[in-house]
Amino acid sequence: MKIKITGLVLAFLMMVNSLKADSPLTSTYFAASYYDYSIVSEAEVNRGLNDAVAAYLLNEDNPIDVKAAIINGIGWNYDGTKHSDLFKEYLAKSKGITTAQLNLDDLTAHQLFCLGYLMGMDNYFVVDEAINVLEKAAAKNKSSFTIHLILNITKAQKAMDTDFCKVWKLTAETLNNKSLKRDMKTAAIQSVVDYMLLYKEDCI
Numbered sequence: 001m002k003i004k005i006t007g008l009v010l011a012f013l014m015m016v017n018s019l020k021a022d023s024p025l026t027s028t029y030f031a032a033s034y035y036d037y038s039i040v041s042e043a044e045v046n047r048g049l050n051d052a053v054a055a056y057l058l059n060e061d062n063p064i065d066v067k068a069a070i071i072n073g074i075g076w077n078y079d080g081t082k083h084s085d086l087f088k089e090y091l092a093k094s095k096g097i098t099t100a101q102l103n104l105d106d107l108t109a110h111q112l113f114c115l116g117y118l119m120g121m122d123n124y125f126v127v128d129e130a131i132n133v134l135e136k137a138a139a140k141n142k143s144s145f146t147i148h149l150i151l152n153i154t155k156a157q158k159a160m161d162t163d164f165c166k167v168w169k170l171t172a173e174t175l176n177n178k179s180l181k182r183d184m185k186t187a188a189i190q191s192v193v194d195y196m197l198l199y200k201e202d203c204i
Helices: 002-022 040-046 051-058 064-074 083-095 107-123 130-141 145-159 166-176 186-203
Strands: none
Touching: 002 166, 040 051, 040 064, 051 064, 051 107, 064 107, 064 145, 083 107, 107 130, 107 145, 130 145, 145 166, 145 186, 166 186
């Protein structure tokens, strides 16, 4: 009996470690909480951008959390994707310029957010540039919970290399920031927290 219990405990620990080995960016899935927006499921089914999805992302009047859900639903690929490059093309076209003429300082918080989150999902192994773009988005919109949560998830992705505890601390920092407007569905936030809690034990 003791051997069986030990085996179960070992299997559980292996399962937790394998979950941790995934990554904050690829494991914090919350798109399903936004299936009441057909554009989210459309993006998830297509696994990429098309004219309709890009138009939704570029419309400044559309909610930032739905845009986050779209990008979350588009997802990632172990070998990398280039959705951010395609978004740049749509963005440049909307401004009547070339992608080479795009200037981050001229972009809105929404545009920077979409670009930064797409960049992080494109290559979750190297997220420094994505963090830089998301920080610019957060600087332009200091009150959006959605923007700051995705920024800190991306920072947590980088922290995975050196400090598992910091992964949780970055999440808690966002959750405890009372100056942020909770512009994200509670169910979506809970989906993120459920995964990030795996790292809380490393803070003990």
